[in-house]
Amino acid sequence: MEYNHLQEIPIIALRNRLLLLHHISELFCPCIPMFDLEGHLDETGQGPSVGFDALRGILISQGKEVAFRKVVQATMVRDRQHGPVVELNRIQVKRSRSKGGLAGPDGTKSVFGQMCAKMSSFSPDSLLLPHRVWKVKFVGESVDDCGGGYSESIAEMCEELQNGLTPLLIVTPNGRDESGANRDCFLLNPAAKSSLHMNMFRFLGVMLGIAIRTGSPLSLNLAEPVWKQLAGMNLTIADLSEVDKDFIPGLMYIRDNEATSEEFEAMSLPFTVPNASGQDIQLSSKYIHITLDNRTEYVRLAINYRLHEFDEQVAAVREGMARVVPVPLLSLFTGYELETMVCGSPDIPLHLLKSVATYKGIEPSASLIQWFWEVMESFSNTERSLFLRFVWGRTRLPRTIADFRGRDFVIQVLDKYNPPDHFLPESYTCFFLLKLPRYSCKQVLEEKLKYAIHFCKSIDTDDYARIALTGEPTADDSSDDSDNEDADSFASDSTQDYLTGH
Numbered sequence: 001m002e003y004n005h006l007q008e009i010p011i012i013a014l015r016n017r018l019l020l021l022h023h024i025s026e027l028f029c030p031c032i033p034m035f036d037l038e039g040h041l042d043e044t045g046q047g048p049s050v051g052f053d054a055l056r057g058i059l060i061s062q063g064k065e066v067a068f069r070k071v072v073q074a075t076m077v078r079d080r081q082h083g084p085v086v087e088l089n090r091i092q093v094k095r096s097r098s099k100g101g102l103a104g105p106d107g108t109k110s111v112f113g114q115m116c117a118k119m120s121s122f123s124p125d126s127l128l129l130p131h132r133v134w135k136v137k138f139v140g141e142s143v144d145d146c147g148g149g150y151s152e153s154i155a156e157m158c159e160e161l162q163n164g165l166t167p168l169l170i171v172t173p174n175g176r177d178e179s180g181a182n183r184d185c186f187l188l189n190p191a192a193k194s195s196l197h198m199n200m201f202r203f204l205g206v207m208l209g210i211a212i213r214t215g216s217p218l219s220l221n222l223a224e225p226v227w228k229q230l231a232g233m234n235l236t237i238a239d240l241s242e243v244d245k246d247f248i249p250g251l252m253y254i255r256d257n258e259a260t261s262e263e264f265e266a267m268s269l270p271f272t273v274p275n276a277s278g279q280d281i282q283l284s285s286k287y288i289h290i291t292l293d294n295r296t297e298y299v300r301l302a303i304n305y306r307l308h309e310f311d312e313q314v315a316a317v318r319e320g321m322a323r324v325v326p327v328p329l330l331s332l333f334t335g336y337e338l339e340t341m342v343c344g345s346p347d348i349p350l351h352l353l354k355s356v357a358t359y360k361g362i363e364p365s366a367s368l369i370q371w372f373w374e375v376m377e378s379f380s381n382t383e384r385s386l387f388l389r390f391v392w393g394r395t396r397l398p399r400t401i402a403d404f405r406g407r408d409f410v411i412q413v414l415d416k417y418n419p420p421d422h423f424l425p426e427s428y429t430c431f432f433l434l435k436l437p438r439y440s441c442k443q444v445l446e447e448k449l450k451y452a453i454h455f456c457k458s459i460d461t462d463d464y465a466r467i468a469l470t471g472e473p474t475a476d477d478s479s480d481d482s483d484n485e486d487a488d489s490f491a492s493d494s495t496q497d498y499l500t501g502h
Helices: 011-034 061-074 091-096 109-119 126-129 146-162 173-175 196-212 224-230 236-243 248-258 259-267 295-308 311-322 327-332 335-342 350-355 367-378 381-392 443-457 461-466 495-500
Strands: 083-090 134-140 169-171 184-189 270-276 278-280 357-360 409-414 427-429 433-437
Touching: 011 061, 061 236, 061 335, 083 173, 109 196, 126 495, 134 146, 146 196, 146 381, 146 427, 184 224, 184 311, 196 311, 196 335, 224 236, 224 311, 224 335, 236 295, 248 295, 270 295, 295 335, 327 367, 350 357, 350 367, 350 433, 367 409, 381 443
Parallel strands: 083 134, 357 409, 409 433
Antiparallel strands: 169 184, 270 278, 427 433
């Protein structure tokens, strides 16, 4: 039974304890900005933040988030509609990808890589905008970005991070071995350690911070231990087992094995440990093999390595987050709470989408609208996510109606499509607008909508005429040469200095 320590406590006592926790949160959370959460220590080694970690699981989530949001709102820049205009080339991504591998050197030709390379043109305050931190021009795709292109660029980058186009994320060992929990989750890549990689991790942190500040959730399926470390928590052995179920049992087998010294030597076990990506890491220069005498030290070193193998990458991501949100305040949140702030819920609740829906050219009670919502109900969560990508350029809904910030989901039915059953739905991602022909039956609507969300990804690619079939701009094209930057220019000092805040 979950929470088995509470099963013997009377319900009335549990209710009173919950009321007390709410009261503590109400007293403490408004005062959070008064505390130094940076962890500065005095000469005795103590500091105001000592012991605050213990409050993570005690303070009520809502109270903590309200206090956090007040600080974020106080630093919001509202003097412009969007940040710098950036040009991104999605056509070159497929062309530059090696077989099943990275998009260009270290993923620099991916949309994520291109975007990271352009961060040097961003002023610090442009990351503090409440909505669009940049405006997008997709090369070869006719789109006037009123918000849809921006959302699409973020969705594209999240997809790239998780499909192997960049080197930053790896599937969990459980996922690699097809066993245990968290098989569909990702970890930070401990082998990505170059200055270029660190720069990319900082930009990943910027993306996480933007998601929190703007209330626009990211579709990132990171394993819970990653979120714990990003919130400033230390990993435990239980966290290792969550992503690599065989690791600890394997170590315990070595530690508790009753083999003799000679039998250990005969096994010739190397004094190495596989990291999260499967590479063998030498744990000590003192030993070559595991022996009866050094096996306890081996187990200690192996566990210590795996508990800290992501530290460099986590530090870089938190550096990037600090450019956008007050990272010290994250020490009051659990990993799960931070994940919820960044990603919202992977489930797409239709009642929330319905609550912000408006209709043009048709009544909500019309058969076509009823068919539409019935089809949406029948969709899997993956299909709902594809639908959101099609109509809004996002893959997740905001968490609450307030987070929509006045943006309605508009369904417009037009009679210009004739015969209607021969036409696909149209979407305008900038305006969260879906245009539907007046289909004759539910089956046709479902068929056309499914086709659209699966195969209509590019944004109005009428402009292909000015792009050569290889994806290169034509001679008269004025696109920025920066789209063809190599890895050296990508890791330029100006970009690195900006992301590190130097």
